[in-house]
Structure formats: structure tokens, C-alpha cells
Amino acid sequence: MATELHFDCGTLVAPTLPDDARLRALFQKDARTGVYRTEAWRYREVVLRLRELGEPYEDRARRFEPLALELKVPIEPFPHQREALEAWTQAKGRGLVELPTGAGKTLLAVLAIAHIQRPTLVVVPTLDLMAQWQMVLGKHLGVEVGLLGGGVNDRQPVTVTTYDSATAQTEFHGNCFGLLICDECHHLPAPSYRFIAEGSLAPYRLGLSATLERTDGGERVCEELLGPRVYRAEIRELQGRYLAPYEVRRIEVQLPPEEKARYDEARARYVGFLRKNGISLSAPEGWARFLAQSQRSDEGRAAYRGYREQKRIALTSSAKVDVLWRILLEHQGDRVLVFTEDNETVYALARRLLLPVITHHTPVPERKRLLAAFASGELPVLLTSKVLNEGVDVPDARVGVILSGNGSVREHVQRLGRILRQRPGKRAMLYEVCSAQTAESGISERRRQHSAYQEGA
């Protein structure tokens, strides 16, 4: 009887197996159901071993066939893209490529898909990237590209999805794609995302990232599940050739006396309430305790209002808005991306200045329209909180303004990457605007500790 292979919720199952120690070592006998079971990602190894043994097998696991794909819009790869593709091909279509933002990872992926000729799932971190990948893949491959995520459920032989959607869907579609591409693959080692690669049969795999290293050593997980690092180029190697040269300016904003007084008063009100009630916000239940306590008395409600007021002042002080205004005027002919820390701030700015916003609340059609209008120059300023941090292609942006943000170095480098796409004569500018005399200035120091910043500053 031929060995049968089945896909079962992210696992590979064989009801029976030939008597081969190497093959059996790949599986575990499942005492619950009486079958042999292994992780879906071992499919390639299992099939290769069955072929090597010359054993007949019936593949009921795989739900994909080779797919005829050709480039409808030719790509003339940069040397680093060609080298990366060659290295990945030589590694038998498995591996990680580390390239700075703006160095053309998406086009490298298009070349890889056209080379491998298999149904492909591309996993990306955000809805914006999803829409952007769909556009690029559709343009170059000339096929309808499916989307899974953001309320859209349209699976096609070439499909783009988000890490969140893929986590929930892999047990259902993990056998439908021959090539798995993980964009910004430094996300993959997170325990909740790992199953995307573990539960997929895809024999071919490509991981793309600007910054593979993780503080927890998670890059080893990427290597195990996607393949070894086959190519790497540093941001400094490409700057000026394939990335625009750049400059970073830091602007420290003094709160006006009246705002400073309101800030101090509001902060004292809320900090005083915390102290009086012995609430520490760094304790696990601290925030919940503050919320509960603050609703039980007029003093508590005033403290809660104080908390919101001091935060609002720090993030959208009139001095900061004035600085932003001056930057917008100075760069009237440029495309400007403005980054903020949270949605509340970004929507407050949008209402104040009547400028468009992209956040995770923005529906996919509206975000596509906004990005297109930004690219064409029809809407030259775009405000965002965190959603444009990673990989979204806004090559026309020349100016970035970080109006507030957290201390993550990775986030800052990615924000820089947004504005670094090369254009003839382009010199990118990154402004970092933070309030002096507030808790924000410490955050700014922390996020500047990266070579890309030290290089440009």
C-alpha cells in the first residue's frame, strides 16, 4: 500500500509509513489517533526521503500545483538584488535575505516567485503593506492577487496576508502554497506567529528583513523555519547608491509658560492621586487599579482628567504644532510623513490641520487611495501613528517628522527607512520633535542609539 500523506490542521499525517528509520524519525506515533504525525514544515524533508527510498506515496496533503507565472512588467534588478536571488536559489529556495528598507525587498520577492513558479503566500506585518504588496505583485506578475485580512477574505494562488490573519488561518490553508514569503520576518519568532511557518507545508521559503537580529536570539528560529541567512547588505553599503543620503535634525520644544503651568498642574493632580492611594503604574495591576479608583470619587475623576490632560499637552502641545507647521511650510514642495505615537494624537492633529491620516482604523480602500494621492503629490502630507513604520513603500517621501514616539531603536530605523528610497538628487530629512521638560526627552535619547542615526546625525 502506498504511503499516504495528509495535512491536518498544520500537521503532516501518514496513516502508515514504510519501515525506514530515517523517515520514521521525522514523525511521532500519535497514540491518540493511531497515525504518524509531524509538523507540516517537515513536508519537504519527508517527500525527499520517500523519493530517495523509491517508495510509492500518495500526496493528499498538498493542495497546490506548479503555477505558470511570468513577469508582465520586466524588472532590471540592482546588483544586490541579483546576488540575493542567486544565493537564495543556490540554497534550494530556502533562506533569509537581510536588506535595508528601500533596497527593493519586494521586487526581490517578485523575482523569487517568478523563479519558483508555485502558489505563494506572502505574510506581512500591516494592512498597508498588504495593500502595497498586492499592488506590486499584481503589476509585475499580471495575476489577480488575493488578500486575507482587514475584513477581506479572498484567497488566490498568489495571496498576501498579515501575520495576525495567517496565525489564525494557517491550520486551514497551510497546504495551499508552495512558497512562503515572510516579509519583516523578525516578527516570525514571536510564539504566536511561529506557527505560520511551522504549520505550512511550503517547501520553498523566503524570509525578508531589514533588521534580523532580535534581543532574544529569535533569528535562529527564522533560520530553522525559513532557511539559513543567504544574503545581507548593510544600510551604509547602499546609502547614496540605492538609498538616498539623509540628515537627521532634532528639535527640542519648550512648552510655552501657560501650557507648562497647565501641564505641571495636571500632572501633579494625577501623580498626587497615585501616591495618596499607593498605586504604582509599573505594577501589573497598576493601571486597572488607577482606572477603578479614579471612578469612585470626584478627586479620582479629576485625577483621571489630569492624566489625560498632561498626556495631551506633552503629545500635541501648541509649541509642537507650531514646529510642525514651520516644517510643513519649509518643505511645501516635498512629500512629508508625520509619525506620532498614538491614534488620539494623530486624529487631534488631523482635525486641527485638516490633514489626512492612516491608522489601523483606516479601511483598505481609503488607505490605498491616500497612499496613491501621496505618491502623486495630490496630498503631500500624510499623518500616521504606527502603521507606516514597516516596509510601506512611499518612495516619494523626502521628509519625515517624528512628533512623538517610543524608545524602540528598531521603530526609529524603520521610520527613517520610509523616507530613504533613492530618487535622483534626493536628500532625505528626518526631524525629531520632542518636548523638553517632559517625560518624552528621555525616550528620544534612547532611540538615537543606532548606527544609522549616528551616521546621519
Place this chain on the structure above:
Amino acid sequence: MLTRDLLLFRVREGRLRPSFIKREDPELLAIAKELIAELEGGNGQTRDDLEEALSLRAGAFSRPRIARGLVKLLVDRALFDEATEGVAETRWERFQLAARVLRELPPGATLEAYEARLAEALPAPLPEVREALYVDLPGHRRLLGWEALTPADLLDRYNLALAQGPLLGARRLTLRARAPELLRVRKLLRWLKFCRLVAEVRRDGEDWALEVEGPGALLSLQKKYGLQLASFLSVVPVLERWELMAEVEASARRRAVLVLDHRDPLVSPLPAALGHIPAEVATLAEAFEDAEWELDLTPLPRHMGAAGLCVPDLTFRHKETRREVALELFHAWHAGALARRLGELRSRPDVGLLLGVDRALARGEEREALEHHPQVVLFNGFPSARRLRERLARLLSEPAPAGT
């Protein structure tokens, strides 16, 4: 479900026990009623306003975390309207206009000058435009209705959610059912399959023991199946006497064992109907009450093919040899299930299973194959005791498969 910050439990000697509430507690019934009234009176209110009003009521309650949990369960059941038509288009026009104004400003123009030009160019007052700009954000959506619950139902859902929460971090659970009725077990096993879980099922006298986990749990997969296990819990109270244990995360660094049983105030939200044992099966059982065979109406489930689960309708046990043969019935409306089962038998033979197939399914090309299939007994309406005895006698004359 409740978020982690809303779960209330105690851990003592490694055992985690949810801090269940009493469904007859007058204070809790009163706050539940109050919150429900707030929601019922909130039709047309924005999500932000409604959530703020509910959280203020919750915050003022003497046990705010419980009240916040009730709020979470209520808001999960609320239905808000979709984005208002035309808002996105109007917004688009506002942005185009603002971009034009910005482009035409002279160098050195102040923010106030920009606002003044905007006010001139806009067809509505600037404050109104600002207010309406993002009126379609989720927090601005308006309440349309909700999945109605009584205050007591809400407290029941809360207790269930308290027990489901810790299971989100579990990899498996152990369930012991004490002398359950067949129909209750069947409902449980159907729900198990629906939750895409697998179980090692053992019979111990009249009791059933189930080790429930995800298909990949025995491998080094990161997938935890916690959501499926939590969902499975909602069927467990259908059993009348039971005990459940699961290793869970009490905190980021601390493991504990969740311990639940039928004395806990858990109520299944699933429909109460259990199905029924067809009269024909009962009649068949009577026809087999003799010296040669005995019938078991509560057979163990059988794993089929790569991932199938079959709960046979009954099992025949030969009194002398103790050999068992299970029977699964396929009626006219089971064409898909029959095709699946035949495929599973092809990939993984199970000679201990007979398939009783209604002749309505044996039409066209499949007829001959079904008539000659060694494990199929065709019937009209219901298989007769005589036909089954003949087939069983034939099976007995063949060598017994290994393991039976």
C-alpha cells in the same frame, strides 16, 4: 471571553480556582441589571460614549473588576452600525481642499492664516468640519442592538468566561465524565470535532476519560489550541457529573493546574437539545438480546483515516469470542459523510467497522461498488436484524484483525 486583566482566580498549592460568583447574589444581579439597562437604553449612542458610561458604572461598583468583566461580555454582544455613507468621500474633498490651500500659502504664513483661509474656502464652518472629519471611526459608530441576555444569564456567561480564560494558555485538558448518558457524550464528541481538537478516549467501567488537545500538541509546535480548548469547555457542563483538569499559566512565570467540576456554577450556553436515540436503534437492540451477541449503545469513538473521528451508532460484541464490530449508519442525507468515510477506510483500513448505508445513497456509478464493499450493509429505511446477523456471522468466520 475575558481579557487576562479581568480574570479573577486563586492559586493555592499549585491549583488554580476561578473566583466564581453566585448567580443569585442580589448585588451582582442588580449591577448586571443596571448595565443591561444602560446598554438597552443606549441605542443610537456612540461606542465611545457607551463604553465610557458602562465603565463609569463599573468603576463605581463595590467590586469593579467583576463589573468590568460584565461590561466586556456585554460589549462583545453589542452590534454597532457600519461606517456612515459619504463620510469618507466628504473627508477626501476636505483634504483636497486643504492641500490646495496649503500649497498656495505664501512663505512664512502663520498657522492662523492657514486656518483663516481654510474657513473661507470650506462650505461649512471650520469647527463643524473638524468635528465631522472622522465621525466614522469605530468609537463613533452607533449602537444598533445586542444579543439579549437576562441578568442571570449574564452572570452565567461571566462564570464560564472566568473558567475559559485560563484555558487560553493551556495545551491540553483532562476530562472525566461520571456515568454519562450516551446522548450527552455524543454531543460532547461532536463539539470536540467542531473545535478541531482530538482526544484519547478511554472507558473505565461506566466512566469516560478524555485527554483533549490539539492535533499538533504532541509535536514541538508553538500552537497552543487555547482558544479551541476554551471553546470546548462550553459544552462540558452538558455532562451531569464531571471533573476537568488542565495545566495553565497562572502568571508569566508560574504554572498551575486549573481544576473544575460539576459542582462549579458553570452553565453551557449551547442549545439544550441533546438529540435522541432513534426508535429503530432501540428496536434493533431488543432484537439482539440473545445468547450470541450483546449490544453496546455507548461505543467508543474510532479515529479514521488521517484525521477523521467516527462515533459509531452501536457496537456488537460476540459473547463467546469478545470480538467487537461497530456499526455506523448513513442515511439518504449523509452522502458527503459516506464518501469521506469510504476514503478514510481506503487510506487506513478498519475491519472492526461496518457501514450501514441507505440504498438511496447506492445509485448510479457507486451502486456496484457499495454492493460489493466488504464492510457495507445496504438497507431500506433501517438495517434489519437478519441482514446484520448474516453479515456478522460472515465476519466471525474470517480471521480476527490484530488487536481485537
